[in-house]
Amino acid sequence: MAVRECRTTxxxxxxxxxxxxxxxxxxxxxxxxxxxxxRFGQLRRCLSGVSEKMLIQHxxxxxxxxxxxREVHQAVPPRVDYSLTAFGATLVEAxxxxxxxxxxxxxxxxxxxxxxxxxxxxKTAAL
Amino acid sequence: MAVRECRTTxxxxxxxxxxxxxxxxxxxxxxxxxxxxxRFGQLRRCLSGVSEKMLIQHxxxxxxxxxxxREVHQAVPPRVDYSLTAFGATLVEAxxxxxxxxxxxxxxxxxxxxxxxxxxxxKTAAL
DNA sequence: CCCGGCACTCACCTTTTGGTAAGTACCCCA
DNA sequence: TGGGGTACTTACCAAAAGGTGAGTGCCGGG
Numbered sequence: 001m002a003v004r005e006c007r008t009t010x011x012x013x014x015x016x017x018x019x020x021x022x023x024x025x026x027x028x029x030x031x032x033x034x035x036x037x038x039r040f041g042q043l044r045r046c047l048s049g050v051s052e053k054m055l056i057q058h059x060x061x062x063x064x065x066x067x068x069x070r071e072v073h074q075a076v077p078p079r080v081d082y083s084l085t086a087f088g089a090t091l092v093e094a095x096x097x098x099x100x101x102x103x104x105x106x107x108x109x110x111x112x113x114x115x116x117x118x119x120x121x122x123k124t125a126a127l
Numbered sequence: 128m129a130v131r132e133c134r135t136t137x138x139x140x141x142x143x144x145x146x147x148x149x150x151x152x153x154x155x156x157x158x159x160x161x162x163x164x165x166r167f168g169q170l171r172r173c174l175s176g177v178s179e180k181m182l183i184q185h186x187x188x189x190x191x192x193x194x195x196x197r198e199v200h201q202a203v204p205p206r207v208d209y210s211l212t213a214f215g216a217t218l219v220e221a222x223x224x225x226x227x228x229x230x231x232x233x234x235x236x237x238x239x240x241x242x243x244x245x246x247x248x249x250k251t252a253a254l
Numbered sequence: 255c256c257c258g259g260c261a262c263t264c265a266c267c268t269t270t271t272g273g274t275a276a277g278t279a280c281c282c283c284a
Numbered sequence: 285t286g287g288g289g290t291a292c293t294t295a296c297c298a299a300a301a302g303g304t305g306a307g308t309g310c311c312g313g314g
Contacts, residue, residue: 014154014222016229016236022149024272027141040291051273056292064243065236077281077290087232094228095141101221102143105214109143109192116191151302167261178303183262204260204311256314263308270301278293284286 020065021091023058025050027099030084033068034092037083067091147192148218150185152177154226157211160195161219164210194218 021027025047032038032046044055059082062068067088073079084092148154152174159165159173171182186209189195194215200206211219 012233013226013228013230014158016233017225018145018149018154018229020229020236021225022145027145031141041289051275052292053274053294054272057272064240066239072291075290078279078292080291087235090232091228094224097221097224098144098148099140101140101218102145102147103140105217106139106143108214109147112193113191168259171261178305179262180264180304181302184302199261202260205262205309207261258311258313260310261308264306266304266306268301268303271299273298274296276294276296278291280290282287282289 017091017094020062020067021095023054023061025054025058026062027095029055029058029062030067030088030092030095033082033084034089037081040080040082043082062088144218144221147189147194148222150181150188152181152185153189154222156182156185156189157194157215157219157222158226160209160211161216164208167207167209170209189215 021030028047028050029043032043038046040055040059043059044050044052047055059068059070063070066085069083069085069088071081071083073081148157155174155177156170159170165173167182167186170186171177171179174182186195186197190197193212196210196212198208198210200208
């Protein structure tokens with residue numbers, strides 16, 4: 001009830017976006033698909049380390065959110081193609097600055113965290 | 128070993144950035160501080176719903192990553208000011224497009240998810 | 255004199271997230 | 285005949301993230 005200490009408007013935009021793109025593998029999936037449509041098995045091989053369960057789960061969520069399109073080809077061995085929708089492409093674009101930021105500052109962050117992890121390196125921590 | 132099915136370069140930029148800004152309240156904290164320095168209690172009131180534990184934990188991580196600055200004023204009632212560093216400001220900028228995207232498409236996403244949540248609205252789901 | 259606010263810290267618990275491993279149904283190839 | 289590839293589903297588990305509530309020391313106000 002105070003005079004307004006802080007801005008509360010907006011706020012949630014980030015939550016919304018991270019709810020869509022915030023899974024462990026979603027960025028990778030989006031990125032892989034921004035290179036062109038891929039089949040399920042292709043994606044699995046691209047995202048080395050991902051389990052089938054997580055890959056499908058994330059793909060289902062991305063499909064529900066209409067950022068990826070799933071197309072089933074009725075064929076002898078099952079064949080499913082995943083691709084970015086136009087909407088998905090806007091998300092990838094919105095993600096890019098953040099990705100660039102991370103790429104640009106990765107080494108700085110690593111250094112800073114390493115330094116923070118060991119309390120007494122050699123010099124006395126002045127304070 | 129294949130001819131290269133997909134791009135694996137980069138990738139991690141997003142992971143790095145989300146590791147810094149990806150907590151439940153970090154976006155809110157960053158946003159609140161981008162409006163100007165705040166005291167601990169002020170932040171707590173701004174981010175209604177946050178527990179003290181999470182607020183401190185996130186602030187400590189942001190401080191370690193050098194995106195926020197913590198300044199203790201030796202005073203009769205303890206007084207601590209938190210502010211964005213210049214580095215933190217670059218992160219806020221990188222976050223903005225994503226926040227804008229979320230704000231812009233929130234209602235679309237809500238609609239799509241509501242529709243996906245109820246399998247049979249009125250029409251028989253053919254299949 | 256006790257209560258509340260300041261800025262925390264700590265122990266414990268629940269929820270969410272991600273991972274493992276197995277099974278399904280079908281087909282081709284050796 | 286059976287092993288591998290296709291695209292999944294399911295049950296169970298572990299780890300991480302987040303939340304609750306209490307305690308700390310010091311002070312001013314009612």
